[in-house]
Amino acid sequence: MDEKALIDAARRGDVGSFNQLVLSYQSMAYNLAYRILGDGDAAADATQDAFLSAFKAIGKFRGGSFKAWLLRIVTNACYDQLRLKQRRPATSLDALLVLESAPVQPLTDRGELPEEYAVRQELDRAIQVGIGTLPPEQRIALVLSDVQGLSYREIAEATGASLGTVKSRLSRARGKLRDSLLEQRELLPSQYRLRNE
């Protein structure tokens, strides 16, 4: 069954059809939430909330890109989680990222050596720390663009912002992350260090 048929069935209240859509999009939704929130548990909560909200609101879906519509719901769920975290700050954001991102297992190549895996983990941590320093709007734009690979237009649709706003948010986010990675340059493995030309 194609996506449109599944969406139509889901609009008629067919949970099975909706769950097929969930299976198709849950990795994208969870990864987006994980990169925005930097915390596996919060990302899982946001993803589950997003799919529940999506099923409840699927009657209001008026066509267009289902992916962008769903991503918008996921980003809204992430905003809710960020607000929740701000209300109940457990510890500093950096410590939170280091502590809580550890249990999440990145998908690795089967042939990857343990050293390579460790190096990737280090890069992952450094990038996550950098993303954590960004304001939520810039974080979302950066993750949607450079982690999820969405076009400017798709990001505008998913965030409800104009193209110009997406451009400037992304420009600032990349600039700040670059500065953060340059600061952590000595901590990064040599192949991932930012180098001057």
Place this chain on the structure above:
Amino acid sequence: MFDRLFKSEHQRVAEMLSAYLDGELSPKEQARVEKHLAQCADCVQNLYTLRQTVALLGQLPPVAVPRSFAIRPTPVAPRPGLFQMRRTYVYLRAATAVATILLAVVLAGDAFFTGLTPYLVPARAPEVIMREAPVEKVEVQTVVVEKEVPAVVEVEKEVVVEKKVVETIVVEKEVAAEAPIEAPVVESKPAYSATPSPAPAGREGGLVLTPKPLPTPTRVAQGTEMASAAVTPTTQPADAIATAGTVFTPTAMPTAVAEVLRPTPLPQGPAVPPADRLGRLGLILWRVVEAGLLSLVLVLAVATLVVKRRQNIG
């Protein structure tokens, strides 16, 4: 001047570098950036590090999904029984509230009428009154003596209670006037004697008690005076007050009690009048209603709690 223009151009281009990387600039903007890059080493450097950053982000491996996020039908579509249970809960709660209010009203009514029963039922054995009266009187005296003058309101309150007792006794007296005198009810002790005195100002028809062996009754007499004075401003007529004063005093002094109540007879085997019998029947009925309502409230409350718990589990 040229420096400022150059700086502003540098900043603008720096802001466009990100979009330049993605090929999201218009041909005009792209040409402008390339023109600037040809003469600005800083911007070339910025572009290089930005490209590296984007490349690193792109190399991030996707994280594994910890579990399936497939939704279950239960949290979205509520079970049909749940709605009914919610409605049952609402009704049960309302019924419990109504039953509780009814019970409260019935209990209040009970307390009110039971409180009035001694005054509504006229024929009571005089011994009972005789025993009750001094006890209440002693309480009044203690209050008056302890609180002295400032507690006027308290004194008035106590006096009202006494008045009721007094009225009852007066009724007894009237009944007794018709009956033959058999024997004095209370044995008088010769320790005190009550002598009528000319009524002082602010006191009507009271008895001034002259204690022979003990000086304490003076204080009691003061209390009695206060009590009599407090009775005066109420709606009681003057002669009634006089009677009240006369009857009132003896409760403190056994001698006076004997003097006033001497004509009171002991009714031989007092028969329960039909009004009293009806009253008792009503009282029993009332109690039955109370017990029934209490059981109803308990049953409803338990049922409400059970339904609520089930609803929460569901």
